[in-house]
Amino acid sequence: MKHRSLYIKILSALLVFGAWEIAGRIPISYAFPTFLESMSALARMTFDGSIFVAYAETLKPLVLGVAISTVFGIGLGLWIGLSERFEWLFSPIFIVMQAAPLAALIPLLVMAYGIGLTSKVFVVCIMAMPVIVLSTSSAVRNTPASMKEMAQSFLAKDYQVVLKVVIPAASPVIFSGLRLGVSAGFIGAILSELKITPTGVGDIITYSRSIADYPSMYAAIFSIILLAVLFLNLLEKIENTLFKGNDRGYVTD
Amino acid sequence: MVMSQTDAAFSNAEPIEQDVAVSVRGVSKNYGAVEALKDMSLEFPRGQLTSLLGPSGCGKTTLLKIIAGLLKPDTGEITVNGKAVVGPGPNRAFVFQDFALLPWANVMRNVAFGLELRGVAKSEREDKAAKYINDVGLQGFEKAYPHELSGGMRQRVGLARALSVDAKVLLLDEPFSAVDEQTRRKFQEDLLALVANENKTFIFVTHSIEEAVYVSDQIAILLPRPSRVSEIIRPSSFRLKGAENIRRDPEYLDIVDEIWASLRDYVE
């Protein structure tokens, strides 16, 4: 069975989508369209281009927010990981942010920055930043001691230790922190479109719900989850090719 | 006859008249309340291999890292060729127990890494690295990554890296403890050849009695709580009889037994 895992994946998808189709045909609820209805709605939105217009709108705060979080998150994370003083000062803030339901801040952000793009970018940032900062700082902190000692014993200057050992050693974990940050950023982007003002995909979801066009609503939700999953999988593929063997070949394995 | 040989080995330890490459004088090191080293003094003759042997917790790795300049002693002084050690320096190179290879760099870059840090131009450092990759028997693996190598091959990379910076003192921290027994024997033989051919001073930390006696010109037995040098043994006769004869030489066997007798009480 060479293609066993592929067959099972297809079977698994058929089972789930089949169950969706049957549940929609019964129907279990007036608000539960069948799989095929939803997919045809998705096809319709794709062909008339409305879904692309919506995504152009949705991706704006997402891309901006993730970009800001990446730059500041990695910068702060490196700083916290390298300096004990800054770790003491800053890491508690991010530890609390990581554990706390930051969505509660949305009403305040709307008060302070209105219902425009700024608030939405902020929501994406507060969702994505903590995990990026914490992954970066712990990756930096967990650089194998003997690798740093090795560089020092071969007369590396401090900046060389950071550039040639610490950052390359930390980059796989930093990258997977980025992936988690993107995932949290998606949550924030959708949340802000549903909570603050309906724009983009959030608008399709909200509007089609209000006119009881459930196939379109399900199609929009399906598409955003699909997009997020495909993009995160792509990041994971990149991560695996980029850092192949990086976590191995060390100490004993 | 057998006894007298051993006695000779122990009494030879007293007068050290050789040229001393590294000397440790009155070194103490505490970790909080734990005394890792207490007032330790030791001399390492030039061009020879000295083992630091002892049970775990006797501070042998700590001493090695102090000599390397990676740790600072609380008191005391280390000199290498008469100059005091204040930090890592170009006259010493370190071989790590866990190899400490860069997993994202291939064998060539790993071996040349010490030279890279010193700002040696790429072509020059790769020429030099290629020579040492050959010397340790890794030709053909220049483009391989550490995770594609066996444990023994990884340590050859670590060794080549230490050799390539051309330091006069080589510090080896249990270099063979993470490789299998047969590879380890091959390493030990290669090490003997290295000591004979290169004019370098070797300081070798190990917890294996047989290994220490097999490879050493001088063995310093370290005992814990408080850490101290309990004796220095200099095997006299079997070193010149060829590598293949050492393990059945009576003096070799006696020294191994003698060391075990003095260490066994400290092994928990």
Next chain:
Amino acid sequence: MYIKGYKLPAMSSLLIWGLLWEIVGQLGLTFFVPPLSEVFVTLFNIIGTPAFLKALSETAQAFLAGVFFSVAIGIPVGILMGRSRLLDELLLPWVNIFVSAPLTALVPVLMVLFGFGLKSIIITTTLFGIWIIILNTRAGVRQINRSLVEMASSFGASPLDAFLKVYFWAALPEILGGVRIGVIRAVKGVIIGQLLISIVGFGALFELYATNFLMSHFWAVLIVLFALAFSISEFLRYLENKVSYYAASR
């Protein structure tokens, strides 16, 4: 961080941030940041009020129910996936999708299917928490040392015995790790649910205070909520550390 050889407690820098907050508040730099002292006074005033207690109990109810379902469904499913290859291959793609998918997008579906009440909020909470619990439990079961399994069967352990006395305990560090992350996600889920589905519990208080410009009330409730979330997460970390001693030496 050390000052003159004395180790400062890990979270002690929060005091400095609190002081900074107080100064910013006293200077009146921005309307949105009242002095911390004022926030604390408000905190003590509202903490016993019926409105606060109602919000707390509504939130706690949804949260506890959501965590209960996440754990009660997540751990068995994870163990089954760890033991059965077919089930694993059928379910794993979906678990992997949902563990990182933007679950907020599913909330509108829950609203039309299950109404605008507690039920939808509980399901949201469960959806946020369950997937990572499944994944970690599965990973924990799969990494159980083979020789431990062989030891159990060589001493004649029945499948039930082997399960209760060996597998569960061997996988416990990972399971607890999953529960900890799942619970943190569930806290986020319950608040997101309250903000999106129906304005109840703490979500309602935040809306109310924000729209009425009651900034010190807003921050007071936020501090309580963050403190609760953080305490829960630290408590679970403490439990995890209690069993992690053998995670390293398996």
